[in-house]
Amino acid sequence: MDASVSPLACPHCASTNVVGYGGIKGQAITDLPSDGKPTVVVIDRRRYRCNACRKTFLERLIGIDENRSITRRLITHVEQQCLFRPFLTIAKDVALAESTIRNIFNEYVARLDKSIHFATPVWLGIDEIHAVNKPRYILANIHKLTIIDMLEDLKPETIERSIGKIQDKGIIKSVAVCLDDACLDTVRALLPGASISLGKTYIVNSILRLLNDMRKTVRANLQWNESRYLAHDKEILLNRYDMLTDSEKECVKKWEGGFKKLIIAYWLKESICELLNKADKQYFMSEYLRWENDVLADGIKEFNPFLDMVNKWQREIFALFDYPVPDDYIEAVEKFRGAMKGLSRGYSFNAVRAKILSADELRSEDGICIVKLTELLKTGQF
Ligand SMILES: [Zn+2]
Numbered sequence: 001m002d003a004s005v006s007p008l009a010c011p012h013c014a015s016t017n018v019v020g021y022g023g024i025k026g027q028a029i030t031d032l033p034s035d036g037k038p039t040v041v042v043i044d045r046r047r048y049r050c051n052a053c054r055k056t057f058l059e060r061l062i063g064i065d066e067n068r069s070i071t072r073r074l075i076t077h078v079e080q081q082c083l084f085r086p087f088l089t090i091a092k093d094v095a096l097a098e099s100t101i102r103n104i105f106n107e108y109v110a111r112l113d114k115s116i117h118f119a120t121p122v123w124l125g126i127d128e129i130h131a132v133n134k135p136r137y138i139l140a141n142i143h144k145l146t147i148i149d150m151l152e153d154l155k156p157e158t159i160e161r162s163i164g165k166i167q168d169k170g171i172i173k174s175v176a177v178c179l180d181d182a183c184l185d186t187v188r189a190l191l192p193g194a195s196i197s198l199g200k201t202y203i204v205n206s207i208l209r210l211l212n213d214m215r216k217t218v219r220a221n222l223q224w225n226e227s228r229y230l231a232h233d234k235e236i237l238l239n240r241y242d243m244l245t246d247s248e249k250e251c252v253k254k255w256e257g258g259f260k261k262l263i264i265a266y267w268l269k270e271s272i273c274e275l276l277n278k279a280d281k282q283y284f285m286s287e288y289l290r291w292e293n294d295v296l297a298d299g300i301k302e303f304n305p306f307l308d309m310v311n312k313w314q315r316e317i318f319a320l321f322d323y324p325v326p327d328d329y330i331e332a333v334e335k336f337r338g339a340m341k342g343l344s345r346g347y348s349f350n351a352v353r354a355k356i357l358s359a360d361e362l363r364s365e366d367g368i369c370i371v372k373l374t375e376l377l378k379t380g381q382f
Pocket residue numbers: 010011012013014015050051052053054055
């Protein structure tokens with residue numbers, strides 16, 4: 001193959017006063033695989049010297065990544081392949097190092113992030129999902145049922161980076177989040193003008209976690225022959241009473257004898273869940289105080305972290321009643337969460353994210369349609 005373009009100017013100083021210098025040099029360039037085999041082409045390139053700055057350089061080539069000695073069309077091919085296949089497999093197919101594939105992909109993601117801008121939502125949702133073996137966050141437009149970003153981890157700095165990219169943050173009037181302490185602090189600091197509400201799911205999960213810890217401690221202190229009394233305790237205690245079968249309800253009653261404190265905690269969990277389902281803010285506020293007193297009077301110290309949390313995030317929890325998150329959004333995220341669980345292994349999270357954010361058929365100016373994306377995931381078309 002011959003180099004196609006003669007140099008018009010020196011790449012170092014832009015002078016056009018250049019002359020041929022030395023012989024022709026053959027350079028190996030990796031190109032698209034042909035017939036399923038890696039392809040390397042040798043291109044003859046002339047060397048030139050600039051009379052102005054005295055530096056030498058090779059003849060310019062079109063369609064070549066000079067730093068990596070590979071063709072641009074191979075780069076485009078690798079970028080697309082990364083969305084579907086593991087880096088190592090691609091590396092073998094095209095005869096490049098896995099690290100090169102990774103770098104090409106990272107550059108692609110960086111370009112994608114720069115080029116994609118969705119409209120700023122009036123109502124921003126931040127929810128946890130489990131994707132590619134780890135918990136992650138999604139940022140969503142609650143009114144439009146769209147995803148505007150997916151975050152690799154649950155770190156406050158990752159949230160900060162993502163919210164930092166949003167233009168005209170003043171447009172965001174409210175934020176519904178299911179976030180831990182540190183992330184909630186970050187969001188409150190970044191969006192001081194927005195009303196932030198802490199999600200019901202997060203609050204319920206907090207109390208369930210504490211009840212589960214209590215249950216484990218009780219179990220750990222049982223003799224081996226006593227543990228059979230607590231059969232199916234996890235499924236029963238972490239479930240809502242209304243959802244239990246008659247025999248499970250019997251178990252709860254039976255346990256009141258031997259495991260009184262645990263069952264008191266169970267009923268306290270039930271009443272706070274019930275309370276959260278009441279739509280009225282005033283009612284919640286007054287009943288919560290009563291509930292808190294019950295926890296203290298019953299001596300359930302294990303729930304202290306929950307009391308502390310409600311104390312710290314009072315405003316955000318009460319806001320839950322002012323800005324109830326619409327059911328269609330909750331349902332859409334729940335279904336998406338389930339569909340993401342089914343995504344097969346072998347993908348990197350960044351590849352999944354890039355594929356989602358770059359999917360034209362799912363995208364509008366408001367983001368990626370959650371419902372359509374869930375459909376594709378479910379039917380295995382993604
Ligand atoms: Zn020069």
